[in-house]
Amino acid sequence: MAHVCPWWFVRSFDNRFRRRFHEPEALFGRSVRPGSRALDVGCGAGFNTEGLARIVGPHGKVVAVDLQPRMLTMTERRLRRSGLLDRVELVQAEADDLRLESQAPFGFAVAFWMVHEVPDPGRLLRQIGSALAPGGHLMVCEPRLHVTRRAFEKSVEVARQEGFVEHDRPRVAFSRAVVLTQAESRGRLATA
Numbered sequence: 407m408a409h410v411c412p413w414w415f416v417r418s419f420d421n422r423f424r425r426r427f428h429e430p431e432a433l434f435g436r437s438v439r440p441g442s443r444a445l446d447v448g449c450g451a452g453f454n455t456e457g458l459a460r461i462v463g464p465h466g467k468v469v470a471v472d473l474q475p476r477m478l479t480m481t482e483r484r485l486r487r488s489g490l491l492d493r494v495e496l497v498q499a500e501a502d503d504l505r506l507e508s509q510a511p512f513g514f515a516v517a518f519w520m521v522h523e524v525p526d527p528g529r530l531l532r533q534i535g536s537a538l539a540p541g542g543h544l545m546v547c548e549p550r551l552h553v554t555r556r557a558f559e560k561s562v563e564v565a566r567q568e569g570f571v572e573h574d575r576p577r578v579a580f581s582r583a584v585v586l587t588q589a590e591s592r593g594r595l596a597t598a
Contacts, residue, residue, distance in 0.1 A: 430457020433578065437514045437543045437585070441465045445512040447504065447534060448472055448520030452481030458516070459490040469509045471497045502526070504533045511539035518547045519581070521561050531568040538588040543573060547581040558582040
């Protein structure tokens with residue numbers, strides 16, 4: 407857990423200015439529609455969770471997953487203030503398990519600025535892939551300041567090995583980003 411962004415540091419980038427650079431509707435609007443089921447892996451303080459909840463609307467569902475209880479508490483407060491908590495389910499992950507067994511399938515998942523924190527990205531991507539519906543999209547964004555191009559490309563290669571196909575390379579401020587498509591049905595959730 408030494409690599410995980412501490413809950414108190416999230417305020418340095420999840421603040422009132424972030425929407426100018428990372429507007430969820432612009433980032434996710436091509437992959438998420440009203441009524442969709444979306445997954446926010448490593449939700450942090452809930453910035454993307456809130457945006458996804460607005461997009462999916464009252465008939466959609468967002469599952470927000472984080473390892474740290476304090477992050478989930480911040481997300482819950484944010485959603486309660488915005489009146490969107492009823493569209494979101496919060497899940498506390500374990501170090502090696504996203505705990506999504508009863509949640510799948512999702513049409514879209516996002517892992518924003520967090521894959522570099524995971525000791526086994528293959529396992530993480532395998533679990534996300536298993537939770538996605540066939541043809542579902544996964545957006546991976548990593549911070550340019552912490553993740554080199556070479557390290558990012560290594561993560562993309564791991565995703566390919568887990569059955570993902572590169573779909574797009576969107577421009578995301580301060581980030582390296584890729585949208586991947588779940589190419590085939592992965593069956594039950596993979597935890598191994």
